[in-house]
Amino acid sequence: MGRAKDFIEKEKDQLGSLLYNINGAIAEIAPFIEEETLRNRKYFSRVDAANELLKYLEDKYYEENKDGILGFLNDGKRIAEVENKKNKYSLPISQLENCSKCKCLSCTKTCSFDSCSGCREDAFVKECNKESFNTVFYNDFILNLTRDGEGSSRYNVLATLQDLNRDQKYIIIQEIATGEKFILHYYPGISESDYGEITDKEEFDFIVNEFEKIR
Incomplete structure (x- = not known):
């Protein structure tokens, strides 16, 4: 099997598995929630695009299976x-x-939380007690903030937390230069x-404890 065929098969299988999980979740919850609520879930509107890509990968994989013994000569071009x-x-x-990693799936x-309407594309709900408290993790959320008298610094956003009982949101950040957390x-x-x-x-100790339990 050539490099291109191996690569395409791996991509096809990974995307197929992802879509299987997403579509399974949609089928599972559709009978129990309003259609408008389902359509407002961020994953609902992205499924069509993923299906288009999966169809493309399946077609490319089929083409690879038809190639002769010299098909590997075009591996680099096909992978690109x-x-x-x-x-x-x-x-x-x-x-x-x-x-697929989100507790909302x-x-x-x-829901009384911000849910999908307040979620960034690089985020997912890591933990939620479905009553009063949830925690959102981020993959690539950078802030430029100015501390009093110290100029601007860059921070990784580790998590945001929402406490409905206190009607309050929190953010946990880590300074990139020093590793210090706030x-x-x-x-x-x-x-x-x-x-x-x-x-x-x-209040501070409560937030620290909630974050430490799941990080």
Whole structure:
């Protein structure tokens, strides 16, 4: 088997498995939630794009099976073609990969959290008690923030947390240069977000404990 055929088969199988999980979740929850709620789930609108890419990979794999013994001579070109095609679908596929890890995927409970409407494309709900508290993890969320008298620094966003009992959101960030972590009140906005110091020790310790339990 040539390199191109191996590569295409691996990509086809991985995407097929991802779609199997997503479509399985849709079929599982569809009888129990409103159609509008289902359509608002981020993964619902990305499935068609993933199906298009899967069809392309299946067709390419079929073509590889028809090639003769010298087909391997074009392996490099064919792999590049598939990579280029994949790149055009990178956003919906990345979203589906995150959705497949998300606690919201198969949840049928009427949600009081931000849910999909407040979720970034590089994020997923890592933990949720379905009542009062959830935690969102991020893959590639960088903030540039200015600390008093210290200039601007870059921070990795490790998680955001939502506490319905306190009607409060929190953000946990880590300074890239030093590795130092900070926990702040979080007030997300459309164009800009605000952050505030947590002055209540009990509240601070509660957030630390919730994060440490799942990280």
